[in-house]
Amino acid sequence: MSSDYREPSTVERLAALMDYQTLRGLLPDFAQEIKQDRALLDAMGLQPKTRNLIDFGPAALSRLEAKAIKDFDVRRQLELTAKANFDAQNQAHGLILSLMEARNHSDLARRLNEEVRSRFGLVSATIALEDTAPVPLGWMTLDYGGVDYIIGETGLSLLGPEGVCRALFGEDVRRIKSAAVLRTAMWRDGRPGAVAFGSADFDGFSPEMGAELVAFVTRVVERVAERWPVLS
Structure with a gap:
């Protein structure tokens, strides 16, 4: 060799x-x-594994996969929430337009009830006044002090099962599990009343929810109702 x-x-x-x-x-x-x-x-584009490098073994890959799924779920939930908010705003816009076309107090109450049922799947929506003066046809009548009794003397709104009562919903109360009740003060004398929305779901309205949407609809009901005087 x-x-x-x-x-x-x-x-x-x-x-x-x-x-x-x-x-x-x-x-x-x-x-x-x-x-x-x-x-x-x-x-070869490789590096030796050190303590400073991420371990992409089976366990690490499993953790990364779980995180990716979680991130996807979070993004998906955000997308669904944004879509739901967008859809709710569109439905509310259509509801408001319908209320503004009301011809009288009775028509206003009818439109409110029909629109919330068809657009939001609620059981009922009503307009109520305390009986300190005549109450329009199709509106609910509350005893004097009834609004304070339902909502509270200083409350502006009440969301949850506590708002479910026959005085506001009549016979529909049997199908209602939760409600949103908003205080109103109509005409120059600020006559006390309420607008109520009833849901068949226990969690349809809850104290943790924001009342912005139903409050906005209630303010529109107030303004439209003030177009006409209450006839004796």
């Missing part, structure tokens, strides 16, 4: 192998050398 003979380097031996399976089978034998061969690792 010639004295010039030398063992081929790691790179030379690997380069001489054309069959991938053969190459793959030999790689574990050179694991330590490969880890220390910075030039080879750089050429």
